[in-house]
Amino acid sequence: MTVSKSVKEITSANRQAWEEVAPIHGKENQAILLEEVRQAGYSCLIDVEKERLEALNVVGKDVAQVCCNNGRELISVKNMGAGRCVGFDGAQGFINQGNELAQAAGLDVEFVCTDIYEIDEKYTRKFDIVTITNGVISWMPDLEMFFKVVARLLKPGGCLFMFEQHPLLNMVQPDEGNKLIVWELSYFDKDPYVETEGLDYYRGEKYEAKPATTFSYTLSDVLMAGINTGLDLEFIEELPLHVSNIWKNVEESGFGFPMSFTLVMRKKAPD
Structure with missing residues (x-):
């Protein structure tokens, strides 16, 4: 797949920013996760995810996770009885963490460092299920091209399972400790957002970071x-x-705000 210069430049810069935060996140949770994944049947998935994957008959299915982070979710899917499991991510630091966790769990899970728009052709039509979870879509400068990558990975008749944060959240300023709801952006805002204070979403550590560009989609x-x-x-x-x-x-406001969604889309099988 040919990737335009602008998309390539953005994804390359984002990968550098994501690489930069990998050791920060690893310091925060890797030791804990190494202990947790050694437990039989380890899972970090919540009931909504488990129920949907069970409905898709995940047992024995070949599964890819696009933007897999440290692989803990894919390891959880493997523990549900999935067949071949491959995780793709743009940062080698997170791929290394995934390999370490899989080894500790004693599971055969493959992790690949790659630009998501340039996943190797050898993975074409190899998976029954492709999964995407929280925070992936906003990193994609070309959404339709991203879905083409997902469709390419799927076998005919295979499906995409997505569990993502709801795009309406982009309208509201994140919590700054005062619990106030402050409306910030239009739901239809299309201006890219450039973050330069870091990507630590665990403790909110601020640091002089490489720029990361995200996008708003309805x-x-x-x-x-x-x-x-x-x-x-x-x-x-x-x-x-x-x-x-x-x-x-937003969570504590009591407004009944939609904060996430699950989605299943299926690739057509030949007649």
Whole structure:
């Protein structure tokens, strides 16, 4: 797949910023995770994820996770009985953490460091399920091209399972400790956002960071990008569940704000 210069420049810069935070996140949680994954049946998945994966008959299925971070979610899927499991991420630091966790768990899980838009052709049509979780979509400068990558990875008849934060959250300023709801952006805002104070979403540590560019998409943007790629919508559910660490003000507001969604889209099988 040919990647435009602008997309390549953005993803390359974002990978550097993501690489920079890997040791910070590793220091925060890797030792704890190494102990946890050694426990039989380890899972970091919440009930919503488990139920949807069970409905997709994940046992024995070949699964890829795109933007897999440290691999703990993919390890959890493997523990559900999945077959071949491969995680793709842009930062070697997180790939190293994933390999370390898989080894500690005694599981055969493969991790690959790559620009997500340039995943090797050898993985084309190799997976029954591709999973995407919290915070991935906003990193993608070209959403439709991203869905083309996902569709390429899927076998005919395979499906995408997404569990993501709801794009409506982008309208509200993250919690700054005062629990106030402050409206910040239009739901339809398309201006890229450049972060230079770091990507530590565990403790919120600020540091002089390499720039990371993120993008705002509406829920219809996400759906249409998948549909335009030839994927069929099979299931969608909006949820009040908070799946990030930065909008506790919205979570505790009692407004009934949609904070996440699950989505299943399926690649057409040949007649």
